Amino acid sequence: MTTSSIDPTTLAVVRGYLDEVVDEMDLVQVRAAFSPIVSDMKDRANGIFHAATGETVAQGHLGSPIFITTMQHAVQAVVAWLTATQQAWEPGDAYLLNDPYLGGTHLQDAKLVAPFFWDGEPLLLLANTGHWMDTGAAQPGAFSPACRTIFEEGLRLPVIRLVRAGVMEPEVLELIRVNNRLPDLQEGDLRSQHNALLIGQRRLTRLFERYGAQVVQDCLAEFDSRSQQQMESKIRAIPDGTYRASDVFDNDGITNRPIPVEVAITVDAAHMTIDFTGTAPMSEGPMNLTRPTTVTACYTALKHLFPDIPINAGCFRPVSVQVPEGSLLAPIAPQAVGGYSEIAARLVGLVIEALGQSQPEMAAGRCFETGGVVVVSGDLGEEVWVLTFPYGGGYGASLGSNGLVNGTSVIGMANFPSLEIMEQDYPVHWNRFGINPDSGGAGEWAGGCGNEYDFTVETDATLSILGDQSISPPRGVLGGGPGGPNEVAYTVAGEWIAPEMGSKVPLRQMRAGDRVRLHSPGGGGYGDSARREREAIQRDVQHGYLTAETALERYELPDRLSPAPNDEVSA
Numbered sequence: 001m002t003t004s005s006i007d008p009t010t011l012a013v014v015r016g017y018l019d020e021v022v023d024e025m026d027l028v029q030v031r032a033a034f035s036p037i038v039s040d041m042k043d044r045a046n047g048i049f050h051a052a053t054g055e056t057v058a059q060g061h062l063g064s065p066i067f068i069t070t071m072q073h074a075v076q077a078v079v080a081w082l083t084a085t086q087q088a089w090e091p092g093d094a095y096l097l098n099d100p101y102l103g104g105t106h107l108q109d110a111k112l113v114a115p116f117f118w119d120g121e122p123l124l125l126l127a128n129t130g131h132w133m134d135t136g137a138a139q140p141g142a143f144s145p146a147c148r149t150i151f152e153e154g155l156r157l158p159v160i161r162l163v164r165a166g167v168m169e170p171e172v173l174e175l176i177r178v179n180n181r182l183p184d185l186q187e188g189d190l191r192s193q194h195n196a197l198l199i200g201q202r203r204l205t206r207l208f209e210r211y212g213a214q215v216v217q218d219c220l221a222e223f224d225s226r227s228q229q230q231m232e233s234k235i236r237a238i239p240d241g242t243y244r245a246s247d248v249f250d251n252d253g254i255t256n257r258p259i260p261v262e263v264a265i266t267v268d269a270a271h272m273t274i275d276f277t278g279t280a281p282m283s284e285g286p287m288n289l290t291r292p293t294t295v296t297a298c299y300t301a302l303k304h305l306f307p308d309i310p311i312n313a314g315c316f317r318p319v320s321v322q323v324p325e326g327s328l329l330a331p332i333a334p335q336a337v338g339g340y341s342e343i344a345a346r347l348v349g350l351v352i353e354a355l356g357q358s359q360p361e362m363a364a365g366r367c368f369e370t371g372g373v374v375v376v377s378g379d380l381g382e383e384v385w386v387l388t389f390p391y392g393g394g395y396g397a398s399l400g401s402n403g404l405v406n407g408t409s410v411i412g413m414a415n416f417p418s419l420e421i422m423e424q425d426y427p428v429h430w431n432r433f434g435i436n437p438d439s440g441g442a443g444e445w446a447g448g449c450g451n452e453y454d455f456t457v458e459t460d461a462t463l464s465i466l467g468d469q470s471i472s473p474p475r476g477v478l479g480g481g482p483g484g485p486n487e488v489a490y491t492v493a494g495e496w497i498a499p500e501m502g503s504k505v506p507l508r509q510m511r512a513g514d515r516v517r518l519h520s521p522g523g524g525g526y527g528d529s530a531r532r533e534r535e536a537i538q539r540d541v542q543h544g545y546l547t548a549e550t551a552l553e554r555y556e557l558p559d560r561l562s563p564a565p566n567d568e569v570s571a
Contacts, residue, residue: 006222014211014219015310021203022046022060025128029196034188035133036417036425037388043131043414046196047071048204050220051089051115051122054079055313057220065300066105066293066344066411067129068311073292074103074111075127081159089115089122094163094194096172098135099156101333104292106340107135107154108142110190112162114197118208123217126200130193131414132186133386136179140386141375143466145253145504147286147336155179163194181384228314232270234306235318238358242266245354246278247346250471250502253285253339258471259328261346265354274298274351275322282331286338286466289347291330295321297344300411301351305362341371341390341411342468348410349396349474356477361399365447365524366474367410368393370486372467372503372520376428376510378459387426392416394440394448394483394522396474402536403440403448403523405545416451427458436519438550439484440540441476443525444532447483449545450520456513463490463508469521470502480525481554487519529555 025046033039045063049056054076059068078095082088094114097103103111111129115122135142135154142154150156155176162172168191176190177183208216243265248258262278282288289297299316309315323330329347331337346369356363370393377386392415395404408415419430432454441447457463467486474483486503489496491514499505537555540546551557 006218010211010215011219011222014207014216015223017207018048018058019060021200022048022058023062024203025196025200026060026062028199029128029130029192032192032195033130034185034192036421037131037133037414038189038192040417040421041389041414043412044129045071046126046128046200048200049075049125049127051125054125057124057312059311062413064412064414065303066296068303069296069299069316070104070292071111071127071129072313075113075125077102078113078159090165091115091117092163092166093161094197095159096162097157097159099158100150100290100293100337100340102158104290104296106338107150107156108132110157110193112193112197114163114201116201116204118213123213124204126197128193128196130189132189133388134181134186136181139464139507140181140377140462141388141464143338143373143375143388144464144506145285145339145466145501146506147338148254148284149336150334153286153336153338168194182386223310224312224314226314227310227312228317230309231306231315232318234309235267235272236270238267238355240267240269241358243354243357245350247350248472249287249342249346250468251504252283252287253466253501253504255284256501259283259287261328261350263350263354265351271318271320273320273322276327276329277322277324279324279327279329282326282328282335286336287343288328288331288335288337289340289343290337291323293340293344294323294329294347297347297411298351301348304348304410305352305355339466341373341409342466345369345371345409345411346468353477360478363477363526364398365396365403365441365443365476365480365526366483367395367403367407367523368450368469368474368483368521369410370468370503370521371409372465372486372518374516374518375464376426376457376461378427378461380427380459385426387422387428389417390414391451391453391518391520393450393520396477396523397441397443397445397447397480397526399526400445402446405435405448406451407448427461429456429458431455431515435544436484436522437544437547439519439522440545441474441481441483441523441525442529442554443476443480444527444529445525446532446540446545447474447476447480447523447525450484450522453518454515456515457510459512461510463505463510463516465503465505467503473521474524476524477526479528481529483522483524484519486521490514490516
């Protein structure tokens with residue numbers, strides 16, 4: 001059907017309705033979830049997909065960006081499995097998988113996929129992702145920088161039917177429960193995922209009742225076509241050529257040496273090729289990224305650059321991604337992939353940095369690009385507790401804009417949990433949570449500051465941290481200065497220890513009264529710092545982003561600025 005033959009009002013209503021369906025699914029999953037990593041930190045996403053191809057139809061505004069197309073890979077894995085086994089979708093069924101080599105990311109991100117039937121035919125698929133607090137890995141939370149294989153990272157599920165005719169398969173549910181340190185909590189989260197799919201099915205039924213299958217499907221085809229045209233238009237606006245960028249990861253958690261990654265982006269008329277030739281081979285430790293997630297990271301970067309393009313399969317059709325097999329961006333199973341968030345976030349920044357060379361208005365300083373996931377766990381009598389949280393940091397500055405302070409990861413929307421809830425639910429005490437002053441990069445436009453965290457464990461516990469950017473902090477652009485690095489320290493018997501691997505800490509035993517201190521990276525600056533206005537520098541000092549001493553040194557000011565009130569920074 002041509003664009004002119006579809007009523008524009010109908011197109012707008014169907015587009016908005018689909019977005020609202022997915023947003024409601026996201027909210028239902030959050031409100032029904034048991035674990036704080038979903039209910040409080042909101043580490044999840046929902047989407048609608050084509051039944052035949054598994055391609056993305058719609059995703060909402062509330063889901064984690066990295067799940068934009070990893071869920072498409074997961075859905076397509078289910079479609080391929082049904083075809084290979086000569087099975088068909090049945091009403092009331094739902095399939096589960098968490099294998100990163102099929103559906104991307106890591107074992108903690110479980111994907112659930114269910115069909116939507118109309119007039120006896122499966123016309124659409126609904127899917128969601130929820131981060132599981134535990135996977136039965138060698139250590140609680142599964143974020144270990146010491147893992148070499150995926151078998152150490154927990155229960156690995158291929159495509160498996162979890163729900164048959166609306167009822168969860170008891171054998172599958174029990175398999176998950178006995179391989180989890182938090183079985184009741186995890187079952188609650190799994191049921192919240194299923195409930196979100198049921199809500200999506202009900203809301204789609206209303207849409208099809210109003211417009212009929214043919215009109216809805218014609219609208220979907222039009223949305224796909226328009227998104228592709230918009231992306232092609234954005235690519236045409238970039239001068240033809242090849243743009244390159246490179247970076248290094250601190251280490252792989254096992255061997256303490258930098259790991260290089262390279263990208264070359266070729267723009268040719270309305271097509272873009274993103275090529276990672278020259279990137280290091282797969283790592284011995286968990287710093288690896290499966291091919292589906294590598295592709296997704298590239299798409300996420302483009303979505304950051306072109307946020308006005310609606311998400312569906314069409315918007316990424318003009319983009320090709322080439323990844324060397326056996327590299328750290330396309331490892332061979334069963335290599336560990338638990339550090340995926342560190343690599344995926346860095347790829348987003350790398351793609352943006354490369355394309356920023358094409359025109360100043362597209363350039364931006366690098367962001368904090370480390371999840372810096374902290375896991376503290378212990379055993380209170382018969383009850384196991386696992387506290388998992390990522391920390392926020394500073395975003396890079398861009399033309400006309402300072403970087404965001406205390407942003408979430410560029411690949412996700414998992415916000416930092418409530419301190420009050422953490423102190424209520426877990427035996428930890430927070431000493432400080434605030435701005436990490438002087439961590440934003442200098443420039444005409446300054447990078448955003450990272451954060452400072454300091455907490456004490458109140459009982460015997462274990463600690464692990466999986467982060468990066470300790471020796472490779474976020475870079476500035478067009479003369480802007482770098483942001484501050486990722487800094488981690490913890491105490492043992494009152495003595496502060498800096499980890500050998502920078503911001504990677506394998507399982508460590510802690511005693512009551514031991515502390516953990518974290519300084520997350522700030523974002524890179526944009527432009528010559530000599531052009532930054534004095535009023536802006538004074539405002540940075542007053543807000544606690546800069547100390548007065550650093551401001552004098554960094555911007556070569558002739559006299560001292562007024563310090564922040566009480567020289568104290570609060571979150």
